[in-house]
Amino acid sequence: MAAAASVVSPAGLEDAVSRARGEGAGETVVERGPGAAYHMFVVMEDLVEKLKLLRYEEGLLRKSGLKPPSRHYFALPTNPGEQFYMFCTLAAWLINKAGRPFEQPQEYDDPNATISNILSELRSFGRTADFPPSKLKSGYGEHICYVLDCLAEEALKYIGFTWKRPSYPVEEVEEETVPEDDAELTLNKLDEEFVEEETDNEENFIDLNILKAQTYRLDMNESAKQEDILESTTDAAEWSLEVERVLPQLKVTIRTDNKDWRIHVDQMHQHKSGIESALKETKGFLDKLHNEISRTLEKIGSREKYINNQLEHLVQEHRAAQAQLSEARERYQQGNGGVTERTRLLAEVTEELEKVKQEMEEKGSSMTDGAPLVKIKQSLTKLKQETIQMDIRIGVVEHTLLQSKLKEKSNMTRDMHATVIPESTMGAY
Secondary structure (H helix, E strand, O other): OHHHHHHHOOOOHHHHHHHHOOOOOOOOOOOOOOOHHHHHHHHHHHHHHHHHHOOHHHHHHHHHOOOOOOOOOOOOOOOHHHHHHHHHHHHHHHHHHOOOOOOOOOOOOOHHHHHHHHHHHHHHOOOOOOOOHHHHOOOOOHHHHHHHHHHHHHHHHHOOOOOOOOOOOOOOOOOOOOOHHHHOOOHHHHHHHHHHHHHHOOOOOOOHHHHHHHHHHHHHHHHHOOOOOOOOOOOHHHHHHHHHHHHHHOOOOOOOOOOOHHHHHHHHHHHHHHHHHHHHHHHHHHHHHHHHHHHHHHHHHHHHHHHHHHOHHHHHHHHHHHHHHHHHHHHHHHHHHHHHHHHHHHHHHHHHHHHHHHHHHHHHHHHHOOHHHHHHHHHHHHHHHHHHHHHHHHHHHHHHHHHHHHHHHHHHHHHHHHHHHHHHHHHHO
């Protein structure tokens, strides 16, 4: 345990913090406490408060028509698809609030490309993200809370938000006013308390002060009267018996008030003496414990320095491997971005090819189809029949016209002969 603590404390503090947050999957994980499983609930509550400081309800939820997430929305699984879409939307909005241009993701975008873009933006802020991107596909968990919390912090830094000291309201302390009559115990006060006590208790006690006061009043009243000295006629034996009978009832009771300052002072002195006596006993044990802790800390420090010196080359190799891994991941992200772009171009070319194939199929089907040729032949046959019928009609019309012409010619000839013959006959006569 001491060796593990010494390695983590000075040399690998950043790695230890990242592993405590659930980062660095694949690395040697330090044993986490029992409360580490609930750390994401705390991060999620802090995230909700930071989003309220950024006014995400007005800037994001109302414009996008989304419901505000609960305090443990990304900490518990409810609807992975809806949670992933909410995560992408919030991450894009926070990146834009942090001053980086980022397009709002759509519902049908490639989730791998969206996650890679978000993680690249997170690394550009100087944040570490040493966990596989597949951890973010579920839409919930400590990695989701960690990414959104980092982006919210960067957005608050960009807008210049700073935490201020809390201002507590000044409460006016009401001073307790002690009446002057209760500050001191007077004879009249005692008289009143004793009279009340006599009326409350079942047993009737005789108060000496009341008897004295009554006898004093009687003496004062009787002194005003000028009378001779009276001589007692009571028997001494009877007086003794009466005194013995009344003696148990002659009790004076004084109530103790807990608010009295004298009682408080006595209690303070008792507590002081108790503390001093307990301090004498425990001081020795505390000094001994302090010396043992000091020696243990010195041993731990020396052992820590020795282990750090022994493992310095391994730490350097680990850092170099981490740098190489980061470079390889960056190259992978760049190549993944190029693959995504080429995939999009391939989809466009495939779509155009499908359109061309469809057009070629339509033209080929129209070329191989014999329906138009049959229609043309039928039209030609019909035209020939109509031509023959038209020729017959033309012949009939020509014949009729020829007959009418011949008839008209014969009529003209007959008329001509009819007009010429009489003239010849008249000339002969």
